[in-house]
Amino acid sequence: MQTWTVGATTVTRIEEQIGPNDSPAGSFLPQLDRTRFEAHYPWLVPTHYDPASDKLITSNHSWLIRTGRHTILLDSCAGNHKERPWLPRFHHLDVPFMSRLRAAGVTPEEIDIVLCTHLHADHVGWNTQLVDGRWVPTFPNARYLFSRTEHDHWNPEIGDRRQQNPGRAGVYDDSVLPVVQAGQVDLLDGAHAIDDQLLVEPAPGHTPGHVVLKLNDGGEHGLFCGDTLHHPIQVYQPDWSTRFCEDPVQAAVTRRAVLEHCVAHRALLFPTHFAAPHVAAVEPDGDRFRPRFVGCRCSD
Numbered sequence: 111m112q113t114w115t116v117g118a119t120t121v122t123r124i125e126e127q128i129g130p131n132d133s134p135a136g137s138f139l140p141q142l143d144r145t146r147f148e149a150h151y152p153w154l155v156p157t158h159y160d161p162a163s164d165k166l167i168t169s170n171h172s173w174l175i176r177t178g179r180h181t182i183l184l185d186s187c188a189g190n191h192k193e194r195p196w197l198p199r200f201h202h203l204d205v206p207f208m209s210r211l212r213a214a215g216v217t218p219e220e221i222d223i224v225l226c227t228h229l230h231a232d233h234v235g236w237n238t239q240l241v242d243g244r245w246v247p248t249f250p251n252a253r254y255l256f257s258r259t260e261h262d263h264w265n266p267e268i269g270d271r272r273q274q275n276p277g278r279a280g281v282y283d284d285s286v287l288p289v290v291q292a293g294q295v296d297l298l299d300g301a302h303a304i305d306d307q308l309l310v311e312p313a314p315g316h317t318p319g320h321v322v323l324k325l326n327d328g329g330e331h332g333l334f335c336g337d338t339l340h341h342p343i344q345v346y347q348p349d350w351s352t353r354f355c356e357d358p359v360q361a362a363v364t365r366r367a368v369l370e371h372c373v374a375h376r377a378l379l380f381p382t383h384f385a386a387p388h389v390a391a392v393e394p395d396g397d398r399f400r401p402r403f404v405g406c407r408c409s410d
């Protein structure tokens with residue numbers, strides 16, 4: 111198990127997969143400057159970048175957050191058996207994700223909150239699982255927290271989205287709608303305090319309703335940033351948005367705000383897609399930032 115601590119809260123990484131992105135680095139990060147990028151090769155290669163294929167290496171994992179009051183799954187990866195032909199990395203997966211969750215000491219029934227930072231296919235998959243040919247909620251006792259802005263952005267019944275993008279509609283149908291129909295969803299308007307330790311805040315740009323989770327336990331801080339950052343090179347280059355950011359300019363503004371929060375509060379940054387060691391403190395570097403990677407307290 112790979113576990114970090116923030117005060118008395120434990121944060122465990124539940125891996126779905128780690129490997130090369132589907133698209134080359136310069137396509138994934140359209141503003142990528144090769145000279146600046148190559149200056150980072152000593153730490154980028156081979157863990158975070160493969161020069162031979164020009165692919166960034168990224169992880170897809172959930173964060174299992176255990177505070178004194180809550181057992182939270184933050185982002186739920188891509189899921190098994192989902193029909194994603196336009197996303198080869200996430201198409202028809204068969205990964206022992208649930209075994210890894212159980213190995214961390216948690217049953218699906220014990221998860222009381224599932225928080226999706228946004229509703230892209232790689233963040234909602236384990237919301238549901240296939241049982242007797244139907245998609246049903248994986249976590250029967252959980253409240254699933256989504257931003258209302260985000261939910262309404264993806265709801266295919268608004269406008270003619272189902273016709274415009276059948277793939278996106280399919281993600282909603284198999285990974286969002288079943289938990290809505292089960293009455294397990296709470297739609298969040300603006301900032302939302304889960305309790306006095308956990309604050310969900312809007313962080314738009316990657317998607318319109320993207321949120322981050324801020325944790326404060328005994329004066330120690332963590333920030334779960336979802337896809338406000340995909341790759342650690344963006345700590346050094348916070349203005350490099352990905353081609354999957356729906357509003358790249360706003361995404362860069364939000365990215366800087368996330369990094370500045372980490373500096374100001376000495377918060378550990380818990381992204382969803384960084385390769386090992388997955389977690390970093392953030393230090394200022396002129397008008398940019400640099401990561402100081404923080405290893406886990408690891409055990410099998």
Ligand SMILES: [Zn+2]
Nearest residue numbers: 230232233337
């Ligand atoms: Zn993602």
